[in-house]
Amino acid sequence: MSEGKKKVVVLGNGPVGHKFLESLVELDGGKHFELTVFCEESRHAYDRVKITSFFEHRDPVKLSLCDRAWFEKNGIEFINERATKLNKEQRMVNDKTPYDFLVFATGSYAFVRPTPGLSPQTPGVFVYRTIEDMEAIIRYAEGGAKTAGVIGGGLLGLEAAKAVADLGLEAHVLERSKHLMPRQLDLAGGMMLTRIVRDMGLHVHLETKVLKVNTTDAGVCSGVEVMRGDSNVPSNMPLDMIIISTGIRPRDELAEAANIALGERGGVKVDGRLRSSDPRVFAVGEAASHEGTCYGLWAPGVQQVGVLVHNLIAEAEGKGDEVMREYSGSDVSTKLKLLGTDVASLGATTDFFTFKQWDDKTLIHMVHEDQWSKVYKKLVFNLEGTKLMGALLVGDASSFGKLLGIAHKGDMKGKTPPELLLLGSAPAAGSTGGTGTEAVDDDELVCSCVGVTAGMLRQAVADGLHDLEDIKKQTKCGTGCGGCISTGPVKGIIASKLKELGIDKKEGLCGCIPFSRKEVFDIVKVKGLRSFKDILSATAEGREGRSVCTGGCEICKPAVASILASLWNEHILEKGRNVLQDTNDRFLANIQRNGTYSVIPRIAGGEITPKMLKVIAEVGDEYGLYTKVTGGQRIDLFGAQRRDLPVIWKKLVEAGFESGHAYAKSLRTVKSCVGSTWCRYGMQDSVTFAVRLENRYKGLRSPHKLKGGVSGCVRECAEAQGKDFGVVATDKGWNLYVCGNGGARPAHAQLLVSDVDDDTCIKIIDRFLMFYIATAEPLQRTARWIEKLEGGLAYLRSVVVDDKLGISSDLEAMMEESLGNYECEWKRVVENPELWSDFQQYANGKDPDDVELEHQWVDMRGQIIPAPWLGKTGNFMPSVGKNADGVNTKDFRWVDCGRAAEFPKNGGAAVKYGESQLAVFCFADRKGKGQDEWFACQNMCPHKRAFVLARGLVGEAPLEGGHLLAPKVACPHHKRAFDLQTGTCLNDETMKINTFDVKIEDGRVLLHLPPESAVDEALATSRWTTKAEKGMDGDAGGGGNAYMVKRRLKARTEVRLETETTSGNGQTESLNGSGVEPIRIVTETFGADGGTCNGSAEAAASF
Known part of the structure; x- marks a missing residue:
């Protein structure tokens, strides 16, 4: 230990423990302390607040709060083990690590109520706490489970229920209380939330007590025995899996073993300076008990860290008690975006929550309850009506910031209780839009985690900080839970202030193109640009100080490809446009997890003849494809090899099918009910109109996928009001709804026009879609687009219905031009043999895909699916490439791998070498000197052991200083990006790939490679293809046997x-x-x- 420095040991590397390390590093700068952290988990600190988002991206890196190199960079000793022994007298952890100060940041564990069978040890029963828990839940759910029960109707329980529902399971929430979120809401608010949750398709069981978990003879979860309400008779609820979300308990076992005082309800008992009964030992976060309370929220932990770090530094600098800070407790007011719905509770003091003042009869309550809009507000005042004691908000929490400030200050700013109740009341959905931040007062708290007000943000902008990251660094806003940025007003406040100052903050697509998508769209349209190279040249302005980008990247290439397709609708695989496409578009099919593809022909409106059904069945049978009906009324065929795709589609095209564009950001389907043709309630012919709409907009490329629906009556069987555009029949014509979607963030579509005829409806849809295509950001669904559109639905209606801007005829002409160039993309490929060659697996041979030969399949209810991915793949480092540690290249030789003409420019192709697959990439004229640059690496992405890197998008990665110099490839599966020179993964430090030198001689591609045997030992396909863990007769979730098949x-x-x-x-x-x-x-x-x-x-x- 450096002389004079104190040794601080932190137990736990969760979010609060990591916040402590970050704060001490930043404020102390290594002057007074040496830091050591114990971490028992296999992963270093990650964001548990956003743990549910893992179900969407399934990428631990996106939750990580730092990389492993951060610890070394800041001189922090990282000990990847559990602290099991504490000797206070010797000030020693695990008999080897001394300390001067010890900080308990051990967090909490998931509480499991003592109930027979209710244990994570029971197969099918899970807690909801760590990334490993999420991975286990996903594996089990995707293993055939159909129903899931979540025990606990709090925040995490509801998030868990929505997550498993999005995995395709029937989700049930079991709550002991009379309503959901009983700790934060009263009965009426909880019932309003219950209604909202049920409307999302989740099943809610209130006043339901779990008595035991039922299991099969093999001990696997099969359901629960419950007692409902006042009934004394138990009943059984069949469930395939159970997730427990019934609260947390502090991790205080080590402190207890060391005779450190605990709070009455657990946790390390601390005073105002966060000291325990041992003055050298402190506690923060969920492990700390302050005045009998263990806070289970992020913000109190951050506030405790701020106090402790300040005091440690002050003491080290020899300052006295007069500068020491005292922690006096935290405000537990919270604002959440729960399943897409605002839920908030706030109090002037913690008494509001502790004593549930929302039910206190001695106080005055004012309630607004709108069953139509599903909005509930309850404000609680003192008897005189001069002080706001607290509030509960469901469905609309836009007034949260103002009400919180008023409650804390005890000053109602001259407003009456009824006026406060009306604060933030939203007008008709989407009618105003805009940022809505102009009315946020300077003293209004916008980030409760670290106490940042709107005025502090505005001052930061006025002081010259114009980037969100710079503002976050200066003010610390958004460095806590992040909710103030993702769902709060922070971005809007910054944008409004920039606009007020006349500052045009340009948000570029990426480092290659410093213009927004809308600006690029306008440039391409006005200048008539039709190639990526010309677009890069036309947008070169603003890239001063950086090397000229000649190849683009995985962000701008698909965005530009989408713009070109939207405007000109030329075939996406011709004239070099194939290498701009992400993997799905490049091969006109959706890539699956084992590298095979799906085939989805268009079935307009869901209408299909038996004869055409027979063709699909014959293709599926001939090629051994897993067959499933989709939610969009189509049929999906899974498991096609890339080289089989043209032949399969030749059969389908000859039978009269067209591409369904399931792989594209374009129109997918227009769903329909049978309408008046068959249904006794039908008011209009919904099938005919759906077929007309789908055939009109098929092939229309857009910033994100588009879905439509047509319902023949108000019973809405086609769910048209959950689509990007949907029409519902009336006795006079059609009601047109726009900007709805399902998925992770469901949004109800909004009524644009009523009682219009077929032709008028189509004309307005034309304008709406083209206006969206011209103005949306990349990968922005229509629901998110209208949220950001200034003026919202009212403005959209004025443009596309009332023609306020006088551009309706232009929008219609743009649509006609795009649709006029339509051709079935697969028909063009089938009829053009030169396009077939890109579907070969290897550039240097005709061999079939090794994955087909080596991959093991699982029988599932009479069909086959790929053997499941491993839950953990572990680290991967190069062993045979030129970049491998200690590699001896004397045995390397130059191997001819085919003609250079066989490899795509600015793209990649796989080659076969022995039993291994390698990927070769050509960067055309990369440095603007007329010379191509070539790179090679293994074809296997180490993240999920998938042989797909050759199909990834190539580009250039920004290096230090902003220069775009490092050639990279982005894996088509989960976008792991690899430096093709060093092999380093640019967004996951745990993996690095083998790279190899390439040269071109006499028009042929030569790779500098070790002997085949050495490469095969490390990279042979048979070594890495996914194998199922079970042999014959394994249980298949959902019914049937799972066993290995060819x-x-x-x-x-x-x-x-x-x-x-x-x-x-x-x-x-x-x-x-x-x-x-x-x-x-x-x-x-x-x-x-x-x-x-x-x-x-x-x-x-x-x-």
């Missing part, structure tokens, strides 16, 4: 392209559309075991 295919005919040239490996090469060798078509028949039965060749002209 995919059995019927004898079938394949057609592929070849050139007359062979590669350096003696294998026949395929052509990538840019070579000079004559093309021939080879027809080959394969038997059920995959072996060749016969083959023939024919001239291309006869195709």
